[in-house]
Amino acid sequence: MAKAKPARRTLDSYTVKHISKTIRPGDCVLMRPSDSSKPSYVARVEKIEADSRGTNVKIHVRWYYRPEESIGGRRQFHGSKELFLSDHFDIQSADTIEGKCTVHSFKSYTKLDAVGNDDFFCRFEYNSSTGAFNPDRVAVYCKCEMPYNPDDLMVQCEGCSDWFHPTCIDMTQEEAKNVDHFYCHDCSSEDQKKLPNSHVSARNADAKVDTKRRRR
Ligand SMILES: [Zn+2]
Numbered sequence: 001m002a003k004a005k006p007a008r009r010t011l012d013s014y015t016v017k018h019i020s021k022t023i024r025p026g027d028c029v030l031m032r033p034s035d036s037s038k039p040s041y042v043a044r045v046e047k048i049e050a051d052s053r054g055t056n057v058k059i060h061v062r063w064y065y066r067p068e069e070s071i072g073g074r075r076q077f078h079g080s081k082e083l084f085l086s087d088h089f090d091i092q093s094a095d096t097i098e099g100k101c102t103v104h105s106f107k108s109y110t111k112l113d114a115v116g117n118d119d120f121f122c123r124f125e126y127n128s129s130t131g132a133f134n135p136d137r138v139a140v141y142c143k144c145e146m147p148y149n150p151d152d153l154m155v156q157c158e159g160c161s162d163w164f165h166p167t168c169i170d171m172t173q174e175e176a177k178n179v180d181h182f183y184c185h186d187c188s189s190e191d192q193k194k195l196p197n198s199h200v201s202a203r204n205a206d207a208k209v210d211t212k213r214r215r216r
């Protein structure tokens with residue numbers, strides 16, 4: 001396509017005037033969707049090209065897919081800011097860029113103090129023709145054996161160190177935030193099992209409930 005025309009040249013960076021931001025290969029950008037009711041598309045800039053006069057700037061992108069755009073659709077463990085790095089490449093006019101954004105690794109996303117509008121995370125690559133993910137396995141937690149969704153509060157068992165969703169252990173969100181020591185059903189001792197919900201065993205009050213998960 002345009003790439004093959006000798007008159008075009010590659011730019012190291014380009015300032016998108018209507019948003020006053022400079023983009024470079026490797027940056028992640030938000031792009032205007034064809035359907036304005038949809039959220040912005042997210043893409044990684046691979047290459048920036050212009051014609052010999054530096055105009056008609058085209059951006060070679062690699063698309064990120066949102067979970068609902070994948071063949072399997074959005075699943076319960078997908079975070080609201082989750083994206084999949086697809087194998088879908090494209091060339092777009094620089095005019096469609098609406099802003100810059102950051103696509104974090106899963107680990108760095110879970111360490112953010114605050115998640116801004118322009119913060120996303122990616123833990124899977126996605127094959128747009130087969131619907132396959134890479135990696136195809138991730139660690140699972142809780143009785144429900146689900147991968148971690150960073151939007152969800154979880155409590156950690158002090159016995160086995162597994163993490164649990166409050167709803168899976170008959171705990172309210174409020175209880176989960178305030179629980180001091182939690183032992184899951186399997187780790188509870190016999191006398192604790194007499195209590196209907198063993199988690200409320202008010203032993204000591206110094207453990208913390210973390211919204212994070214075990215790291216692998
Ligand atoms: Zn669960």
Ligand SMILES: [Zn+2]
Binds near residue numbers: 157158159161185
């Ligand atoms: Zn346990």
